[in-house]
Amino acid sequence: MSLKPSIPKGTRDFSTDEMLRREYIFDTIKNVFRLYGYQPIETPAMENLSTLLGKYGEEGDKLLFRILNSGDFLSSVSDDELGNREPAKLSSKICEKGLRYDLTVPFARYVVQHRDEIIFPFKRYQIQPVWRADRPQKGRYREFFQCDVDVIGSDSLLNEYELVKIVDDIFKRLNIATVIKINNRKVLSGIAAFIGEPDKITDITVAIDKLDKIGIEAVNAELIAKGLSQKAISKLQPVLQLTGNTEIKLTRLEQLLAQSETGLKGISELKTLFGYIENSSISCEVELDLTLARGLNYYTGAIIEVKSKDVSFGSICGGGRYDNLTGVFGMDGVSGVGISFGADRIYDVLNQLNLFSEIKVSSTEVLIVNFGEKETQYALKSLDLLRSLGVRVELYPDAVKLKKQMSYADAKKIPYILIAGEDEIMKNNIIFKNMSSGEQSSMLLADLDSFVNNVIKKIL
RNA sequence: GUGGAUGUAGUUCAGUUGGUUAGAACGUCGGAUUGUGGUUCCGAAGGUCGCCGGUUCGAACCCGGUCUUCCACCCCA
Numbered sequence: 001m002s003l004k005p006s007i008p009k010g011t012r013d014f015s016t017d018e019m020l021r022r023e024y025i026f027d028t029i030k031n032v033f034r035l036y037g038y039q040p041i042e043t044p045a046m047e048n049l050s051t052l053l054g055k056y057g058e059e060g061d062k063l064l065f066r067i068l069n070s071g072d073f074l075s076s077v078s079d080d081e082l083g084n085r086e087p088a089k090l091s092s093k094i095c096e097k098g099l100r101y102d103l104t105v106p107f108a109r110y111v112v113q114h115r116d117e118i119i120f121p122f123k124r125y126q127i128q129p130v131w132r133a134d135r136p137q138k139g140r141y142r143e144f145f146q147c148d149v150d151v152i153g154s155d156s157l158l159n160e161y162e163l164v165k166i167v168d169d170i171f172k173r174l175n176i177a178t179v180i181k182i183n184n185r186k187v188l189s190g191i192a193a194f195i196g197e198p199d200k201i202t203d204i205t206v207a208i209d210k211l212d213k214i215g216i217e218a219v220n221a222e223l224i225a226k227g228l229s230q231k232a233i234s235k236l237q238p239v240l241q242l243t244g245n246t247e248i249k250l251t252r253l254e255q256l257l258a259q260s261e262t263g264l265k266g267i268s269e270l271k272t273l274f275g276y277i278e279n280s281s282i283s284c285e286v287e288l289d290l291t292l293a294r295g296l297n298y299y300t301g302a303i304i305e306v307k308s309k310d311v312s313f314g315s316i317c318g319g320g321r322y323d324n325l326t327g328v329f330g331m332d333g334v335s336g337v338g339i340s341f342g343a344d345r346i347y348d349v350l351n352q353l354n355l356f357s358e359i360k361v362s363s364t365e366v367l368i369v370n371f372g373e374k375e376t377q378y379a380l381k382s383l384d385l386l387r388s389l390g391v392r393v394e395l396y397p398d399a400v401k402l403k404k405q406m407s408y409a410d411a412k413k414i415p416y417i418l419i420a421g422e423d424e425i426m427k428n429n430i431i432f433k434n435m436s437s438g439e440q441s442s443m444l445l446a447d448l449d450s451f452v453n454n455v456i457k458k459i460l
Numbered sequence: 461g462u463g464g465a466u467g468u469a470g471u472u473c474a475g476u477u478g479g480u481u482a483g484a485a486c487g488u489c490g491g492a493u494u495g496u497g498g499u500u501c502c503g504a505a506g507g508u509c510g511c512c513g514g515u516u517c518g519a520a521c522c523c524g525g526u527c528u529u530c531c532a533c534c535c536c537a
Contacts (some may be wrong), residue, residue: 057535059534132535132536137530139479315537344537
């Protein structure tokens with residue numbers, strides 16, 4: 001009896017073709033990160049649950065994959081506790097590790113743990129998978145790759161500006177048209193204070209985040225359901241209905257939030273950031289979006305989200321500033337800002353827009369035909385020579401029918417084959433065959449390198 | 461987590477009101493062609509009908525459960 005092979009829900013295998021395309025995305029992103037002076041780190045797939053819990057809000061805690069303790073994981077659980085069937089309590093007793101949910105929190109932990117070795121401001125990038133026990137959907141996986149860049153140990157808004165430039169640069173290289181949406185948590189706090197419901201900031205932001213989607217009526221209804229007073233809601237209306245360009249919106253908002261110190265701070269940050277952006281060459285659209293909220297708990301300043309203009313599902317990139325994330329690990333006064341690229345969603349966007357066809361996929365360039373033991377000895381010379389010339393070449397491992405070996409080259413889209421059989425050995429020759437034209441050139445083995453340099457290299 | 465749909469060869473899909481031996485195309489393998497691929501022609505292999513249980517003389521088809529994938533919500537990359 002054989003098991004039907006399968007992989008867990010929401011996870012994927014990547015084929016060779018997919019991997020070549022994914023590597024193209026990773027390489028593009030990595031090159032830009034390096035260009036801006038960021039350096040790589042990696043952290044473990046699993047973290048202690050104490051590191052992860054409470055950083056992503058209630059919803060986030062539920063979505064953490066927990067790792068069952070090894071050995072007798074029930075040793076510290078009493079029969080009563082088992083009988084009570086309270087998953088939350090029980091899991092804290094039988095699990096002490098979890099899979100990372102994002103790269104930002106492990107990074108904050110890393111910074112605190114290695115603060116003596118780190119040179120601040122610390123600019124790092126990190127490209128690794130993360131796991132969420134979400135229900136899978138289009139563009140939503142349980143295992144997916146994030147590509148994070150963060151600067152920690154600097155308050156300067158130049159960092160936010162640089163992130164916007166990085167986003168612009170990467171998507172320009174990938175040929176994806178995007179909109180960068182920017183908001184500021186301080187402004188959102190200011191709004192919550194202004195309408196007299198400072199504690200309800202999360203409910204308010206979550207509700208107004210949906211403004212585009214469900215309309216103003218439904219948003220108001222949701223706010224009532226969340227327990228906001230009628231007065232607060234009516235005070236909120238002018239904020240929701242702000243129109244005009246960024247400058248007009250910010251000026252209006254400044255008047256409305258005149259009483260809130262935090263709100264004004266947020267507005268001045270936004271003004272500075274947009275000032276930088278206006279004076280630079282940025283090709284994608286950048287807009288102020290007051291309805292942008294972002295659920296992650298730890299953001300305190302700028303928040304950024306990037307959407308594809310042509311394909312609609314969630315965002316392909318998101319981030320923001322967090323002032324206190326290292327504080328929970330015992331290191332205060334260190335502010336960070338960062339952004340995360342969703343490689344899997346970027347892949348889906350490129351795929352849907354058919355942008356992969358233009359990418360040169362690099363695979364084997366020459367296949368050497370295998371005719372048997374004696375011929376292989378002869379062919380190995382060409383194999384070594386071609387590789388030393390930097391040509392990607394492989395020798396077919398078995399001496400099967402020529403027809404089969406050619407079909408293999410065909411299926412793998414290998415543009416050239418090298419034939420060296422009995423006849424060629426006698427004349428000290430080899431045959432180079434162009435698979436798309438069918439044209440064959442016969443030459444002395446000694447002339448192979450000049451043929452490759454003068455003819456083949458110019459075509460490949 | 462809530463609600464809805466889905467599952468049949470490797471892949472994409474047919475399959476009549478429940479009725480003998482579940483089909484096609486593409487792909488795979490073999491041959492026509494023992495040293496020349498893509499095209500063509502001929503042939504073959506490949507299925508516990510997602511899984512478990514129930515109803516029935518009889519189930520791919522009806523019922524229950526379960527898992528997968530997809531969609532909406534929640535949330536998010």
